Amino acid sequence: MLLLPRIFYSSRTAFHNTSNWPSVTALLKHFSTFVTPLSTMSASTLDINSTFDLPNSQYKIPKIGFGVYLSPKDLCVKSCKKAFEAGYRHIDTAQYYANEEQVGQALAESGLPREDIYITSKIMSPEEDVESTYKKVVESVEKLAGKDGYADLFLIHTPSGGKEARKTMWLALKKAKEEGKVRDIGVSNYGIGHIDEIATIDSKDALPAVNQIELHPWCQQREVVDYCKKRNIVVEAYCPIVRNEKANDATLGAIAKKHNKEPNQILIRWSLQKGFVPLPKSDNPSRIVGNADIYDFELDKDDMATLDGLDQGAKGAIVQAVSNS
Numbered sequence: 001m002l003l004l005p006r007i008f009y010s011s012r013t014a015f016h017n018t019s020n021w022p023s024v025t026a027l028l029k030h031f032s033t034f035v036t037p038l039s040t041m042s043a044s045t046l047d048i049n050s051t052f053d054l055p056n057s058q059y060k061i062p063k064i065g066f067g068v069y070l071s072p073k074d075l076c077v078k079s080c081k082k083a084f085e086a087g088y089r090h091i092d093t094a095q096y097y098a099n100e101e102q103v104g105q106a107l108a109e110s111g112l113p114r115e116d117i118y119i120t121s122k123i124m125s126p127e128e129d130v131e132s133t134y135k136k137v138v139e140s141v142e143k144l145a146g147k148d149g150y151a152d153l154f155l156i157h158t159p160s161g162g163k164e165a166r167k168t169m170w171l172a173l174k175k176a177k178e179e180g181k182v183r184d185i186g187v188s189n190y191g192i193g194h195i196d197e198i199a200t201i202d203s204k205d206a207l208p209a210v211n212q213i214e215l216h217p218w219c220q221q222r223e224v225v226d227y228c229k230k231r232n233i234v235v236e237a238y239c240p241i242v243r244n245e246k247a248n249d250a251t252l253g254a255i256a257k258k259h260n261k262e263p264n265q266i267l268i269r270w271s272l273q274k275g276f277v278p279l280p281k282s283d284n285p286s287r288i289v290g291n292a293d294i295y296d297f298e299l300d301k302d303d304m305a306t307l308d309g310l311d312q313g314a315k316g317a318i319v320q321a322v323s324n325s
Contacts, residue, residue: 046272047295048087054209055232057184059152061210062118063272064292065090067238067281073102075283080106082285084117086292092212092236092279093144094122094157095136100143107145119144122157122188122212126168133172141181154182155212159194166194167201174202186210188238191322192227212236215276216267217307218246218316223324229275239319240271240278241291251306259297262290269294270307 051060066083068076068091076099080091084106093103100121107117121140126133141151154176156169173185186208187195198206211228213221215237228235241264246252249263256263264280268291271278280291299307314321 048292049089052234052277054184054234055207057209059183061153061184061234061277062088062090063277064088064268065092065118065120065236065277065279066288067092067279068097068099068103069094069238069281070097071099071102071281071283073099076102077106077109079283079285079288081110082288083292084110084112086289088292089116090118090120090277092120092238094124094155095140096122096124096157100140104144104146114145114149118152120153120155121151122155123169123173124157125161126165126172130168130171130175133168134175137172137176138181141176150180151182153184153186153210155186155188155208155210156190158189159187159191160189163197166197170198170201184209186212186233188212188236189214189320189322190224191324192224193323193325195227195233207231207233210234210236210277212238212279213322214239214317214319215271215274215278216240216242216246216316217252217270217310218242218312219314219318219321220308220311220316221321222311224322225276227324235276237271237276237278240276241267241280243318245318251310255299255303255306258303259299261294261297264291265294266299266303266307269297269299270304273299273304 046063048064050063052063054061066080066088068079071079080103091103093100103119121144123137127136137154141149144151154173156166156173159166173182176182177185188211190211195208195211198208211233213224213235215221216239225235247263252263252266256266259266268278268280282288282291
């Protein structure tokens with residue numbers, strides 16, 4: 001409730017005596033203590049602790065994560081701990097990266113409460129059946145969080161193994177969720193057809209919590225992104241900084257200069273403003289910190305339109321674009 005100056009309600013007589021009325025300046029000054037200026041309201045509310053709700057889940061996922069793709073074991077622990085110092089609370093690893101144990105070590109040595117850190121891993125291929133595949137998932141969870149621990153999110157890393165492989169991995173992850181070893185399950189590199197297939201494996205309304213795909217201005221994968229967003233599937237962006245391959249791009253450089261930021265920071269900020277969860281990766285301490293320094297500026301409509309205009313479709317992928325058939 002706004003409190004009017006006392007002169008407005010002290011008495012009927014005082015109110016009708018216009019000489020007692022406060023000036024417009026005084027009124028504005030008074031109201032300014034209660035009303036947020038429009039310029040402040042238009043500023044981004046994003047920060048490194050911002051989260052998305054996950055579909056059909058009681059849990060949330062941080063809007064930015066730290067990737068450890070093939071981070072060497074001797075560096076992975078140091079890099080994760082540096083990421084924690086920089087404010088990251090979300091680590092993205094995989095069985096294929098061969099550093100789950102190092103991620104777990106970094107978490108244990110950080111002194112941070114387990115519930116404050118969001119950990120994602122992925123399974124690349126199944127074992128001979130659902131039960132043995134489930135055990136493979138549990139092995140990963142124990143590397144990450146100990147015998148009685150859990151992973152926040154576990155993904156099928158790729159659909160490329162075929163329908164039976166996808167089915168086995170999904171059912172194994174579903175069991176891991178039911179057993180409390182994993183809180184949420186999802187997919188990576190899945191196209192529309194692969195996601196639709198899940199309903200034939202599981203219940204008709206079953207959906208992944210997350211689809212992690214390659215995303216950056218040169219590979220925007222709009223068809224699958226739109227599909228996921230309509231179904232409230234969170235879209236994660238790997239390779240958000242294009243592995244530094246576009247660091248010298250003139251268009252990107254001009255926007256970076258405009259905001260007094262590095263090209264990588266512009267790309268991560270673009271990803272955030274598109275509603276993705278970017279997963280920048282680095283083992284360079286200064287870059288780890290710099291990649292998190294993206295909350296003191298905002299790309300305007302012209303910046304976003306310019307970056308959106310760089311899309312090359314599947315040709316712009318440096319790893320892979322999904323198949324939507």
